Amino acid sequence: MDREKILEVKDLTITFHTYAGRVQAVRNVSFDLYKGETLAIVGESGSGKSVTNKAIIGILAPTAVVESGSILYKGTNLLDKSEKQWEKIRGNDISMIFQDPMSSLNPLMKVGKQISEVYRLKHKMSGSEAKAKTIKLMKDVGIPEPEKRYEQYPFHFSGGMRQRIVIAIALASDPNILICDEPTTALDVTIQAQVLKLIEDMEDMRDLSTIFITHDLGVVAHVADRIAVMYAGKIVEYGLAEEIFYNPQHPYTWSLMSSMPDMDIEDEEELYVIQGTPPNMLHPPVGDAFAERNPYALKLDYEQEPPLFKVSDTHYAATWLLHPKSPKMELPATLVRRIETGKARRRELGNDN
């Protein structure tokens, strides 16, 4: 891949200093984001997805400490910026749609105004022009009767409608990088489809680069060019979407792919569950953090941390199973079934290659 890199995250390590000790939320995370691509980040709840991305946009909690690493954007390290410089970057270059819509809306300001302010301040539009643009955008994100809804306050809106306003604000600011933290989890699939289309259109039109965090692997399949899988503060596998879906290597990725309910599941079938509890990030386990929950764990996993092994030029995974001397493992049955169904579906659609 010789496309232009727009963002480079290198060896990022972030801890929270709490009275119970240091929570090691992000541990040595590195990834690149290319121009015009969508990188999906998936992974267990609490694995550090939001914290990583909050660092990229400079809004870490005061108790967070960046222990090491750098985030390069346009040749400069974002971690060195002053709050003043950040404000400019957030308005122009990088926008984020947050997991929790209420925290990014002003409860005391009319919904329409929160969007039109962006047009007025960033794009220097007149009041009436900004309002017209806003109403159009509200309509695009699926808000019915936008003229009337313009005048309402956030508490008048449903959970998903608030989320759509947050999306509208981010889109109005017209950034180079858009970070979406579970932007569509509060939406039904028809509105979700509408919103995803809107983001896609912006990617095509403006070469927008997107980081997309979601738990919905269907959405990942729809949006992602590449996928990074996180577990316990680390990226344990990354690759092209096809590589992760059809040729996953890390046992955590296997479990993740096995545990989603899909339309083919039988009613009485128990869903696959990853055993045990997520690691305590005050004292992350040595070796492979997933080992104690991993039915495929090797002895080595408990002792030594696996490096990222290369699967292809674009695909890497941090698991000892990829070591040439490791035994070969059978994939979980549910996963084999899913990969087979996927491949059959592909053949049926005639775009097998």
Place this chain on the structure above:
Amino acid sequence: MTTNYDSFQNSTDDDVVLKVDCLKQHFSSGYGKKKVVVKAVDGISFQIKKGETYGLVGESGCGKTTTGRSIIRLYKPTGGNVWFNGELISGNLTSEQKLRVTQGIQMIFQDPISSLNPRMTVKEIIGEGMIINKLVKSDEELTQKVIEMLRIVGLSDDHISRYPHEFSGGQRQRIGIARVLISNPSLIIADEPISALDVSIQAQVLNLLNDLKKKMGLTLLFIAHDLSVVKYFSDYVGVMYNGKIVECGKPGTIFANPLHPYTKALISAIPIPDPAFERGRTYLSYDGSRFGCAPGNYDLRLISDDHFVYGTEEEHQEFLAEYEARKDLIK
């Protein structure tokens, strides 16, 4: 004359934990020219029997949360009635009756952040109901119970003394679930309880709820927009659009043979976890501007068994014809 849902509902009433009858909740805001009236819930009826799960799905903004909130009396309904264990709970209640409602019905809220008090520790949040209702004798017992719940929802023991802001989105949602499960209510209204969770925790929470359903006869109103989850999880499904239930029936029936155009759009828009299939795919969409505009009386009318679809008499004949034509193919 076709059978409508209301007459169906009135004919079966044993074991019914919750019965909602023609519930309406209208909101108005603003004044004069800027006045907006939203018919958030506009005459819906359904019932849930003991041990059953009713899945309520629908478009974002169609009135699902409002339905839940009206049932637990956060709003005074504009119209209609709600019965809980045979007792009318939608009117004025004595303080004794109110207590029965607040203890008997618990709601897991959609918005995990704003529903947790930021100044309380996890232990206080989860244990609050136990303390208020005097369900534990000592602090040790409370700690024990809370730890038990934390493990059930996939959190760890050391989380007990932390505050909500120290958790990720999904972890907060699980605190909310633990808080509700601990007091063992007879009806749980779960408003998108798992959409903020990663799939493995989703599976864990779904298996847990399924388990509790079997073991304790838990009755659930399960609000969601994820249809595969609802299909897996519910005994009966209502599809809501614009304040109305537009289609209801057993999940298998609805998924195999959706008839209302909104239900069809909803099923067709489910993304499949398969990149080759999803890439460049466009979904069916539903044009809501024609909703409820056909001439004639709208009602939720019987198709077969317990499958109902909303429409006029004329539309109903079309739905029936479509059903007849497809029925044999589906088996």
